[in-house]
Amino acid sequence: MNKRVGLSLALASILAGCGGGSSDGSTASTPDSFVGIFKGTTGDSRTFVSMVLNDGAFYDFYSGVPTTTTAASTTAATTAATTTTTTNAVGGVVIGTGSGSRGSFATANAYDYQVTTTGLSTGVAASTLSASYSTYASMSGTITHNTNSASNTFSSTYNSTLSTxxxxxxxxxxxxxxxxxxxxxxxxxxxxxxxxxxxxxxxxxxxxxxxxxxxxxxxxxxxxxxxxxxxxxxxxxxxxxxxxxxxxxxxxxxxxxxxxxxxxxxxxxxxxxxxxxxx
The missing domain is CATH 2.40.128.380 (T3SS negative regulator GrlR)
Structure with a gap:
């Protein structure tokens, strides 16, 4: 298996109360949540879209590894080479259920469903995930395969339009x-x-x-x-x-x-x- 693995992110949900001020002078609590839809990239430049539900279930879709090719000029007017980068839209998905709070998340209940061969081994790999998040803002972390400790990192931004x-x-x-x-x-x-x-x-x-x-x-x-x-x-x-x-x-x-x-x-x-x- 390649050292790189399909990444993603996995998230769970904890939504703390957002109480308003009260007559006894107490202040409103800060929401604590990583529920929603997030977009970002992985450590090896894959794109991904992550969906995290209220019950902690998550689906993290990631692309294949970008591939760059260089072709020589085909005209006499120029000698410049042409560089093209392509990305397979489907690389795999990480599915699982997790839990967390106070900006930290961890789960040993994740499965990496890999479909592309570029930069990946195909098949299903039981995985663990550790992540940090900022409520309604961002999240980042690492997913690791259980059998060989192959891992990849990710970072992403909360998408308010899709999440709501x-x-x-x-x-x-x-x-x-x-x-x-x-x-x-x-x-x-x-x-x-x-x-x-x-x-x-x-x-x-x-x-x-x-x-x-x-x-x-x-x-x-x-x-x-x-x-x-x-x-x-x-x-x-x-x-x-x-x-x-x-x-x-x-x-x-x-x-x-x-x-x-x-x-x-x-x-x-x-x-x-x-x-x-x-x-």
Whole structure:
């Protein structure tokens, strides 16, 4: 396994009372919370989006490692080389549940679902996480794989717009295109449709088809996902997976991750809405 691992961040939630002043002269308490949606980067320059719920559950989506290529000039007019940097939108996701307070968080209940091979080993790795946070502002930390102590750092900023948004099927409904990856290894193009009634269907470039449901979560700006793979060319033929999704309205992007109940496999997708009409 590469020394670098998919990173992320994992968060839990503690929201202390925000009492106002009282007649006895007491002062208002300071909120203590790392619930919400955060955006940032990892120690090896991956991008990530982290979603932390009231009950301490978290989904931390991270990209692949950026790759830079240099090509020689193809014209006689210039000798300058062209440098291009590309990033696979899907690298993996860290899923778990944690708890913490007073600016510190730690959990031994995290799983790193890795799908890309650049800078990562594929598969699922039980992990621990330690992080520090500033309420409604920022968080940073380290995630470490249990088996070989491979680790990566992360830092991120609280996104108020996404953290305070209310999820709805009308908002997330639409036609999407993007990337999907599995812990069996590798990524490919994905077409996804979410209907206003809560039905979701997807088909990858290799012909793998899945269908299922999407529903608004009871709390936070989050969506519950359940999908079943068709018994065709899928890596997980006939398997049912459950998980969660996040819709980033600022970028019209839907992040989703589902896994088997025994935590031995999972898929991650990042897709952008191309049309709000599903008719």
């Amino acid at each position: 948004a209310t999820p709805s099927l009308g908002t997330v409904a639409g036609i999407y295109s993007g990337t999907v990856g599995t812990t069996a290894g590798g990524t490919e193009a994905l077409s996804l449709i979410v209907l206003p009634a809560g039905t979701v269907t997807g088909e990858s470039a290799s012909g793998c088809f899945f269908s299922g449901t999407v529903a608004t979560h009871a709390t936070n700006n989050a969506y519950d996902l359940s999908i079943t793979f068709a018994a065709t060319t899928c890596a997980y033929n006939g398997i049912v997976m459950t998980g969660m999704g996040l819709y980033d309205s600022t970028e019209s992007t839907f992040y989703g991750a589902t896994s088997k109940a025994d935590k031995t496999a999972g898929i991650i997708f990042v897709v952008r809405k191309t049309s709000s009409s599903t008719s």
